[in-house]
Amino acid sequence: MGKKTLEPITESMYYVLMCLHNRNMYGTEIAECVRKLTDDRVKLGPGTLYSILSTFETESVISKISKEGRRITYAITDKGETLYQNELQRLRKCLWDAQRDLSFEESDSRVSTEDVKGTAGELSTI
Amino acid sequence: MRIKKPCPFNNYEFDYEESWLNGLAHDGLLLSKEGRFSYEFEKSDNHCRRYRIIPKKHEEFSDEELQLFQDSGWHMLLESDDKTYFYSDDPDAPDLFTDEESYRNYLKKNLRRYRNNIIWSILIVAVWGANLFLRMPGNQQFITELANNSLLSEISYLALILFLIEANASQGIGMLKCRRRILNGEKAECTAAFYIRKKAELILGGVIVSLALVALVITFTGSGRVRGDKVFSYNEPSPVLFREFSPEEWDFVKDNRQSFSWDDDKGVKYDYYLYNSSNLTLRKGCSENVYYAEAMNYNDWELPAYTSLTYDFRSENTADKMLRRQISNDMDLDRNDPEKENKILEISIDVPGADYAGYYEKRDGGSDLQYLYLRKGSKVVYAYYSGKMKLMDKLQLFIDQLEAGENL
Numbered sequence: 001m002g003k004k005t006l007e008p009i010t011e012s013m014y015y016v017l018m019c020l021h022n023r024n025m026y027g028t029e030i031a032e033c034v035r036k037l038t039d040d041r042v043k044l045g046p047g048t049l050y051s052i053l054s055t056f057e058t059e060s061v062i063s064k065i066s067k068e069g070r071r072i073t074y075a076i077t078d079k080g081e082t083l084y085q086n087e088l089q090r091l092r093k094c095l096w097d098a099q100r101d102l103s104f105e106e107s108d109s110r111v112s113t114e115d116v117k118g119t120a121g122e123l124s125t126i
Numbered sequence: 127m128r129i130k131k132p133c134p135f136n137n138y139e140f141d142y143e144e145s146w147l148n149g150l151a152h153d154g155l156l157l158s159k160e161g162r163f164s165y166e167f168e169k170s171d172n173h174c175r176r177y178r179i180i181p182k183k184h185e186e187f188s189d190e191e192l193q194l195f196q197d198s199g200w201h202m203l204l205e206s207d208d209k210t211y212f213y214s215d216d217p218d219a220p221d222l223f224t225d226e227e228s229y230r231n232y233l234k235k236n237l238r239r240y241r242n243n244i245i246w247s248i249l250i251v252a253v254w255g256a257n258l259f260l261r262m263p264g265n266q267q268f269i270t271e272l273a274n275n276s277l278l279s280e281i282s283y284l285a286l287i288l289f290l291i292e293a294n295a296s297q298g299i300g301m302l303k304c305r306r307r308i309l310n311g312e313k314a315e316c317t318a319a320f321y322i323r324k325k326a327e328l329i330l331g332g333v334i335v336s337l338a339l340v341a342l343v344i345t346f347t348g349s350g351r352v353r354g355d356k357v358f359s360y361n362e363p364s365p366v367l368f369r370e371f372s373p374e375e376w377d378f379v380k381d382n383r384q385s386f387s388w389d390d391d392k393g394v395k396y397d398y399y400l401y402n403s404s405n406l407t408l409r410k411g412c413s414e415n416v417y418y419a420e421a422m423n424y425n426d427w428e429l430p431a432y433t434s435l436t437y438d439f440r441s442e443n444t445a446d447k448m449l450r451r452q453i454s455n456d457m458d459l460d461r462n463d464p465e466k467e468n469k470i471l472e473i474s475i476d477v478p479g480a481d482y483a484g485y486y487e488k489r490d491g492g493s494d495l496q497y498l499y500l501r502k503g504s505k506v507v508y509a510y511y512s513g514k515m516k517l518m519d520k521l522q523l524f525i526d527q528l529e530a531g532e533n534l
Contacts, residue, residue, distance in 0.1 A: 012225050027190065028197040031220075045224035046194040047180075051232050070193035 009087055015042055016052050017061070017084040020076040024065060027053065027072070056080065127169045129155060134324035138240075138300035140179040140209055141307065141314035146321060151175040157213075160206050177203070178212045178222045181236050195222065208240070226311055233308045237301065244298050251290045289334050296331070364400065365436040365507070366523045368416045372515050375430040379416055395420040409504070411437035430513030436527055439504045442481075449482065449501050452508065456497050457486060477525060485518060500528045 009017075012034070019025055019033035030053075031044045044052075053074065056062040061080035066073045076084070131150075135143040147157055154173055159166035180187075184205040192202070195212060199219030203211040212222065223229035307314060369376040379396045397419040400412065413435035439445040450470060453459075457473075459466050470484070477483035477500060484499040496517040500507040507528045511517045 010225060010227055012228070027194045031194075031198065043220040043224055045220045045222045046191075046198040046200060047178075047222035047232060048224045048228040050191045050194050051223075051228040055231075070189040072190050 009083070010052075011042065012044055012048060013052050013056075014084075014087055014091075016044070016049070016056070017076065017080060017087070020062060020074060021081065021084050024073050024075045026068075026074070030074075128158070129167045129169070130161075130164045131167060132164045132325060132328065133160075134321070134328040136296055136300045137181070137207060137209065138237075138297065138304040139314070139324075140181055141304070142316045142320065142324075144177050144179045145314050146316040147177040147179075149316060151177065157203065157211070160204050160211075172215060174215060174217045176214050176221075178214075180210050180212065180222075181208060181233065181240075182210055183208055184210050198222075230308055230311065234305075237305060237308070240301060244294075244301055248294050248298055251294045254290065289331075292331060292334060296327075364412055365414055365434040366509065366520075366527050367414055367434070368398070368430075368432045370523060371432065371434070371509075371511075371520055372430065372513070375513060375515070379430065409438045409440050411435065413437075430515075431511070432513070433508070433510040434524075435506070435508050437506045437508075439506065442504045445501055445504045445506050446482075449499055449506050449508070453484060453486070453497075453499060456510075457488075477521075479525070480528060498524060500524055502528050 015034040015037060016030055018037065019030050022033075025033060027046070027049055031046070031049055034042055034044050053062065057064070057074075059079075060077055061083055062074045063077050064072050065075045133143065135146070150157075150167060152173055154170055155167040156170045156172065156175055157165055157177070158168045178200065184202065187210065195201070198214075199216035200212045200214045200222055203213045205211070223232065306312075368379070379398065382396050395418065396416065398414065398416040400414050413433065416430070416432040418429050418431065437445070437448075439448065453470050453473070454461070454466060457469060459469060463469070473484040473486045475483050475485050480500050480502050482499065482501045484497075486497040486499075488495050493512045496509075496511045498507075498509040498511075498517050498521070505528060507524050509517060509524055
């Protein structure tokens with residue numbers, strides 16, 4: 001059985017998909033987009049980014065659409081879009097589970113309401 | 127100001143090397159040039175330079191990859207062997223690899239292709255080393271080879287094998303360790319103790335290589351070989367030559383040297399050469415070897431074969447050891463045979479003035495093989511003959527050789 005290179009999808013991979021879900025971009029634009037989307041929380045090193053782009057291209061998650069000098073612009077494919085939506089669903093489910101769990105804990109007075117709001121607020125930006 | 131420092135890391139310790147370079151950069155020493163054995167550094171006020179070494183040749187990077195590196199503040203510094211060095215002076219530039227998983231996958235992909243190279247290299251060295259070991263002088267049948275190469279050559283053979291094993295083992299172990307570090311996500315910290323240990327390993331490797339080289343040079347410069355027609359114009363000291371021992375057969379050998387032809391159903395091709403040598407165990411030596419290199423239907427012929435030598439070893443003990451080893455080889459005696467000494471004594475003959483004299487005869491196939499051994503002090507005279515003549519009929523020629531010290 002062949003190795004599934006996209007399971008599990010990493011946080012960096014997810015944000016690359018998110019950026020390309022919005023519009024077509026070249027490498028440096030993707031790194032900048034991820035940095036802005038996450039308020040500098042997630043920085044993509046060029047080696048990591050190139051490694052992700054190569055894997056995505058091999059797995060037909062993204063495709064090259066144009067080349068300008070040494071810069072290559074990528075677009076998300078249908079497979080990539082499905083992968084992104086599935087991951088989004090999974091994360092929503094995770095968030096839902098976490099909120100439900102927190103409400104149980106709230107009743108035990110172990111976690112403050114402010115913490116729950118903070119966590120949910122952060123995740124809802126996805 | 128330029129400072130040179132040795133780089134003691136092997137190819138697969140690029141992560142340690144990276145840590146070492148980062149440490150030096152922190153102290154204000156920036157890598158400027160890479161040499162074969164050392165790196166050149168420049169003193170600088172820039173203390174925030176970071177390095178990343180990628181185990182990949184420069185031409186293997188795609189344009190896009192290099193552009194991405196550059197846009198992120200990482201520039202190529204130099205390329206060495208199969209590694210490319212990048213640096214960044216921007217403290218805000220993200221690391222080349224910001225997640226462990228991608229770094230691990232990237233390295234695993236690049237190291238995979240080296241694995242086969244190492245396996246092949248180890249296999250080749252194992253076969254080559256075994257071959258060298260089996261061909262070592264101590265395993266040769268002819269005393270000419272034994273004495274010409276002697277102990278020194280054995281050392282050089284061993285040194286060469288050791289060097290090859292050391293070089294390959296160091297690379298192979300280095301690669302395995304590197305793989306383990308990558309798989310376990312271990313961080314390579316180049317501490318002062320680690321650097322000193324690597325330097326010591328480098329010096330040890332250098333000493334082994336130097337010894338091997340010196341031994342090889344001395345061995346090869348200490349011996350000379352005269353072949354073919356040049357034998358006729360040879361005026362240096364010589365042992366009892368075949369032309370003195372058996373002039374008639376010598377004519378036959380000369381005539382048949384080039385007469386071999388696959389078109390004939392009969393034919394013989396002779397080869398002969400003279401050796402003169404000098405090395406750490408042998409003060410001076412010369413030998414002659416006459417043999418049929420190729421022959422057809424040689425059972426119908428009484429083909430002569432002849433080896434004769436005169437050697438003056440640097441010590442009596444070595445001369446005795448070499449002679450005993452040769453007798454054991456000729457008599458097919460087992461190295462651990464408890465009767466070995468007795469058997470060597472059994473073939474001794476009485477020759478006035480000689481410390482040891484022996485004569486041995488055996489039948490091999492259709493030929494009678496005759497061996498004569500003489501030793502006086504550190505000087506050895508040896509003859510091997512197969513043919514119509516009787517070696518003992520010309521014994522005086524060899525005794526004269528043993529006593530004529532000025533011949534050497």
